[in-house]
Amino acid sequence: MVSTLSIFTTVFLVPVLASFILNIIFQKPPADHGKGTMFDLIASRYDFINRALALNLDIGWRKVMVKEVTSDGNLFLGTEPVRVLDLATGTADVAILMAKEYNQKNSEHISKFQNIDILGVDPSANMISVGREKVKKENLTDKITLDLGDARNLKDLESDFFHAATMSFGIRNVPEKQQALCEIHRVLKKEEGDVKGAKFGILEFSEPGDDFGIMGMGARLFIRHVVPVFGALLSGAPREYMHLQNSIADFPSPKEFANLMETLQCGDKNTGTFRVDDVIQLNFGSVQLYLATPIYT
Template sequence: MGQEALTTVRPGSGEFFDAIAKRYDLLNRIISLGIDQGWRIKTVRALGLAPGMRVLDLATGTADLAIMTARRSAGVDVVGIDPSREMLAIGRTKVSKGGLDTRVTLLEGDAQQIAQPDDCFDAITIAFGIRNVPDRARALREMVRVGKPGARVAILELGEPRSGILGPLARFHVHVVVPTIGALLSGAKEYRYLQTSIAAFPEPETFAQQMRDAGMADVKVHPLTFGVCHLYTGRVPEGAR
């Protein structure tokens, strides 16, 4: 899919990410200066996983978080869901090369309408994907639906720091560095969407309240790297439905 095709699809959709799938991992490493892997480690740790548990990774993309979850959690199975076929194809190659075919399953799907039964996952994650979901409230309610009572939810998302001594530098990175590097490496001017979606994401406490409104309990906000990224954690309560 070329640059012309990108203009006909919704920014942030599965088709949008199909077009940049081959360079997505490289872009993540460069744009985040390699820090994104450390953020994912913190996300996995927040889940408190034990052998026999099942984890759902929404917006799994090329399966970085799904693979890390399986590697760092013995006896845990992961189901990754994403709307981009090209991202999933790359993810399946990575899963196979890592010898994780029996523990990591990747499926095409939508976070707003998860094709999984009620109460079937012990933990749910989504990294750098919730801002691309048109109806976030619906996606958050779906997480509550498919999570078992007590299931932990961990949402990793970028944001634009609005205060602090490093705020101006971080905003420069988001507004100038991210779209410039993205456009150069991906060959798509539409990669500027990443910058606009980060800037448009709600304030941390506003999004945390959206998680509570969807039915999650014990919601907490964990700023990472001077607020460039936040880890949001919560829990599916007993009698959530």
């Protein structure tokens, strides 16, 4: 009984108090919010902190996204190499999972696939450089290229080019979400008549609603207080991790975000929106996987 109480105090009560205090000290978001340089500070410890705070569950969420976006391997069947864009690629976790999924499916398939080109973009030079090391270690440099890039302005990328795109825990960091979604829409192949559109998967946190009961409440408490406090301690970058908490609280509800995707106003040159095909709830409603297809309107 005593030990249960002390575990509860350590895991929940202390972080709740600490997060209230830290939130008062670090009220404002970091000045470079949306530019990626904020992540330069924590790049070398990012993977370790992620795994520790998400209790390794984050790997499973990314795997679900890769399976869904590739339609369990069907994306790789085709007459040309598959082009995949991973936005806010960070340390390249998703890009690496995508390449491994390709290799796995290719080894199981009777005739060989046409190859895959995965481009990961991120504005944080340090995150990219950690990612490049990981890609090298995994021997995947023939499949993955990592470049500096901002989701709000993909000026170097051709329109209607990619067969699929992913973005995990990135869109929350972009203040101009509509602008980023319009750019992503521009570079993806659109659905037109019988021609299949690209698949776009976005993974993002939100605070679980009441329909997830006690588990949802626990997840809410964990995200709101435990993650930012332990993140601040482990990273030594308290402003950045307090911002994480606030950016999750400020992120639109799943319904609102799906609506934003479906009602994009992208200007004369790019008329279209996304059709949200599914919103998959993970981790007691604290993580959503949005699956969408770019369409013309």
